[in-house]
Amino acid sequence: MKYTSTRNNSLAVSSSFAIANGISEEGGLFVPEKIPQVSKEFIGELAPLSYKERADKILPLFLTDYGEDEIKGYTSAAYSDNFEGETPAPVKCLRRGVSVLELWHGPTCAFKDMALQLLPYLLTGAAKRELGGKQSVILVATSGDTGKAALEGFKDVDGTKILVFFPDRGVSPMQKLQMTTQEGNNVGVSAIEGNFDDAQTGVKAIFTDPAVKARLAENNMSFSSANSINWGRLVPQIVYYFSAYADLIKQGVIENGDKINFTVPTGNFGNILAAYYALKMGLPVNRLICASNENDVLTEFLTTGRYNRVRKFHTTVSPSMDILISSNLERLIFHLLGDDSDETKKLFASLSENGEYTVSEELLGKIKSVFAAGCCNDAETVETIAKTYKENRYLSDTHTGVAIRVYNDYAERTGDKTPTVIVSTASPYKFSKAVLGALTGGCFKSESEFDMVSELEEITGIPAPAPLRGLKGKTPRFTGVCKKEDMRKEVYGLLGIEG
Numbered sequence: 001m002k003y004t005s006t007r008n009n010s011l012a013v014s015s016s017f018a019i020a021n022g023i024s025e026e027g028g029l030f031v032p033e034k035i036p037q038v039s040k041e042f043i044g045e046l047a048p049l050s051y052k053e054r055a056d057k058i059l060p061l062f063l064t065d066y067g068e069d070e071i072k073g074y075t076s077a078a079y080s081d082n083f084e085g086e087t088p089a090p091v092k093c094l095r096r097g098v099s100v101l102e103l104w105h106g107p108t109c110a111f112k113d114m115a116l117q118l119l120p121y122l123l124t125g126a127a128k129r130e131l132g133g134k135q136s137v138i139l140v141a142t143s144g145d146t147g148k149a150a151l152e153g154f155k156d157v158d159g160t161k162i163l164v165f166f167p168d169r170g171v172s173p174m175q176k177l178q179m180t181t182q183e184g185n186n187v188g189v190s191a192i193e194g195n196f197d198d199a200q201t202g203v204k205a206i207f208t209d210p211a212v213k214a215r216l217a218e219n220n221m222s223f224s225s226a227n228s229i230n231w232g233r234l235v236p237q238i239v240y241y242f243s244a245y246a247d248l249i250k251q252g253v254i255e256n257g258d259k260i261n262f263t264v265p266t267g268n269f270g271n272i273l274a275a276y277y278a279l280k281m282g283l284p285v286n287r288l289i290c291a292s293n294e295n296d297v298l299t300e301f302l303t304t305g306r307y308n309r310v311r312k313f314h315t316t317v318s319p320s321m322d323i324l325i326s327s328n329l330e331r332l333i334f335h336l337l338g339d340d341s342d343e344t345k346k347l348f349a350s351l352s353e354n355g356e357y358t359v360s361e362e363l364l365g366k367i368k369s370v371f372a373a374g375c376c377n378d379a380e381t382v383e384t385i386a387k388t389y390k391e392n393r394y395l396s397d398t399h400t401g402v403a404i405r406v407y408n409d410y411a412e413r414t415g416d417k418t419p420t421v422i423v424s425t426a427s428p429y430k431f432s433k434a435v436l437g438a439l440t441g442g443c444f445k446s447e448s449e450f451d452m453v454s455e456l457e458e459i460t461g462i463p464a465p466a467p468l469r470g471l472k473g474k475t476p477r478f479t480g481v482c483k484k485e486d487m488r489k490e491v492y493g494l495l496g497i498e499g
């Protein structure tokens, strides 16, 4: 199976090439040329299997140049006791006809672990084949969750080094502590003076600097990318949509062949795009419901066909969804245009030049036949967390709170009774302040992050995940704050190269 690019559909490369390189040369995203199809029997056979075994059935359909045994080795390492509990992606009943797929039992307590625990293996395997065994250097600019998940995934992985930059004043106290206490011999973490855009711009500049690339090449190293446009981040996410469906069969909630809905709290459109690939492979899906916070650019696009990033940016209680440019949407549009890269290129040129694009009525029709969309503000999110806890004894984080709210509105508006899975993307304890505030009406006994975790535990009787509890009292290992112009020096320092 070959991969092509959303901006040059004459390209045909292997999955290893796509994963090792991250993004195509002309700026397009790698996509599968043909989407593999599965039968009803195939899906039925997943029901008795473990998560790892389900992954072993699905991943080889896309990663045809990896050996099946190679993949089995990778999934054994990625989906084992680094996830708390019996399975990495449990499905729990919220209320009759509505379930929750929890994707946050990994080492960093957010759904990005589902992909980033596996990606380092996929990447080093690919680098052996495609980059002549050069050492992979991963640079990440993060606004919070991605940085920590990438660090945990790549720590002590042979043949890799990882350096994460985060904005000094742009991450939550818990997120900062998670990163600055990171263990591992191949990792570096640095705060930078400035905001997330400064970190992102700095990383991009280094990534594309020919002088830096040449220095790396002299030292038998090469840059790779762990961000969410890498196909190696998307393909592991397809697995849990099948896994959730298989669990619903096992639980007797549905019969094989019944259609279900998924509601996904969305930012960069990676998670929900994986659901779309699952649907296109043959998973019986009725609607994909895209949930946004006050940054409602996707709600507008999916309902009107106009994407307009020129709007106010809102900082919300669900920060991982505070995004105005959803990069992975480009893949959906390419597919809906019948894999037309010329047309895709035009739309995205318009986005970067004019800040907007509008798709045809025909394409909007195709979107609406699969997607529904909605958004809510912080007050509605917090109200929903409180209500869901009170009525269903289910404690959700803020991102999941957005999804529950948007689904409830959707169900009321449409009367759709299709069994629905709400995708839960983070532990409530990762956003303790907002979640505790939702339950106490905004009263806090203490402003300390760990006191809030303890109070939330006392009120709900639900223990915080071990990786977050374990942070208490840990001494930060990376305390440096570097200036924007010193980021290159930091990179050379970590790699042990003279600058």
Ligand SMILES: *Cc1c(COP(=O)(O)O)cnc(C)c1O
Pocket (backbone or CB within 6 Å): 110, 111, 112, 145, 228, 265, 266, 267, 268, 269, 270, 271, 272, 320, 321, 399, 425, 426
């Ligand atoms: C990254 C993230 C999201 C958004 O996922 P996308 O794939 O970017 O749409 C939602 N919730 C949490 C907790 C996240 O970390």
